[in-house]
Amino acid sequence: MTINQKVGYSIILHPETEGGYSVEIPDINGGSWTQGDSIEEAIEMGKDLIGTMLLDETALPASTPLNQLAIPAKSFAVLITVDLTAYRQTHAAV
Structure with a gap:
């Protein structure tokens, strides 16, 4: 039986002057960053980075x-939630 491991982390979205959003994830690796062209894409990029x-x-x-x-x-x-079990299944090296 596989137990789903879901985690939640707070992210900060910073609007960029030329459009899009920088995404700060303060709790991951001492502060990690990614970006997206829209709020939805920025959140998805944050989930992917986590x-x-x-x-x-x-x-x-x-x-x-x-x-x-x-x-x-x-x-x-x-606050975003990432299903680490599903992420590992789709991204683990084979």
Whole structure:
């Protein structure tokens, strides 16, 4: 029986002046970054980066609650969930 391992992390979306969003993931690897052209794409890129960074990890970093993040003006934070079990099944080396 496989147990689904779902994790939730807060991410901060920073609007870029020329469009799109930079995505900050403060709890992964001391602060990791990615980007997307829309909010939806930025969130998906954040999920992908979390899955990639945690693919082989057994000890997962703690998640900072949304209300404890330092969020710059014009930026906003969301909580996203990543199913690490599904991610590992589709991205693990064969």
